[in-house]
Amino acid sequence: MPPQITTSPLSRPDGSATYTDALSTVLAAVNGPLEVSRRDELPSEATLEIHVRPAAGVGGPRERWLEAVLHAVLRSVVLVHLHPRALVQVSLQVVREPAGGGVGLGKGRGEVAVLPALVNAAVLALVGGGVGLEGMLSAVLVAVGGKGELVVAPGVEVLEGCESLHAVACAAGGGLVMDESTGRFDLGVWGEVVERAREACLAAFASKGEDEAMANGDVEAEPWMRQVLEEKVRDANAWREST
């Protein structure tokens, strides 16, 4: 099942999006370019500020870690040099996460499981907010089951019984920009995981021509990210058709 997206659910920020998949729901808001405080100012590029709020309670070390990972990922696609001495603010509110923040999943799994949703929501909000991007980016969660089978975008029941869990993000060229793994696995398994994840990530925004090439295999071949973004542009230009 492709993820459910709402574009621009919020009216006040410059760009916003909600992202819902089998495991988590994330609400993202983007503001920028804004005035940056003297302390954070960078003379040649925009400062990227990420805020992650958990579904319940206030953020702690876990959220700081997620922010650090996301900062590195998003900085690789945002054209920071276009807005020197400015601030781009990305706020992510986790609305729903697997098994209440991963308490019942084992150490580290809840964090890795929510990462792809955070990345995807942030990218959709950044595009919606008109922040210049180098290229598209999407993330996917891959679980390796007890018998070594790979499950792309797993559900909660798969998550509970899996050997290892991998959050992988790929940029448009196929380059790996995020790889956070947890559990027991070896290099061979990891290589397979990355290959499958790359296919799934690129399929999310593949254009119609490339789409057929991706369709082999049971990876969800539907370019959901492209569909959502194109739909939004079409809606925005709908008034032209009627005049």
Place this chain on the structure above:
Amino acid sequence: MSATILLPGEELPSDSLPKTKKGTLTLGPGLRHIPPTSITATTSGSISVDNKKSAVWLENTNGRYQPSTGDLVIAQVHHGSTDTYHCALTPQTPFALLGQLAFEGASKKSRPHLLSGDLVYARVSRAVKGEDVELEGFNSATGKSEGMGQLKGGMVFEVSPAFARRLMMGSKGGVKILEGVGEKIRFEVAVGRNGRVWVDSGNVRTTAAIGRLLTSSDENAWDVEEQEKALKKALKDMS
């Protein structure tokens, strides 16, 4: 009409470049040139081409207003200093500078005295990346105000920058509200590219009603029919 839609990072197909003999090519918002020959999108949008001006840009509605030279904006004075006013164009962005003498007929002896909170209809005279934006309250080439200057009375309404742009396009923008109200009621209006509309009809009730029509048309993306329906109802309530 189904223009090609690009996503960030995608290359502009060479067949959608403007077909002119003019030697220069102008790239508008949403596109960037990577030497030597590729032009890629930085955001999502549909490709628009102007053959006459040899320009190509991405048509989209997303994001915050980015000042560019020549835009007419509604600026709000935040504070003044010895020879400039510091004005807000959009929230949370650095203030734009408006010269105290950048008004029609202003001299050292007689110049408009603006207080914090006052509104000015101004033009962006300079917008360079990483530097302060500069505004002017008159056309510095001719010395005439051309409709710019302080906005007294009335109310300001916030709309999306894309809707403000449609309002400025007049009848081509597909918004019939201002013309429709203008047939029945006398009012003044100023539209700023930064997503602000100033309306003054001399009467708070009608000013608010006009503003409400505009903001709800923007929020609900009314088409022409829905606009006319709401307009009829509002005019009935006003009279």
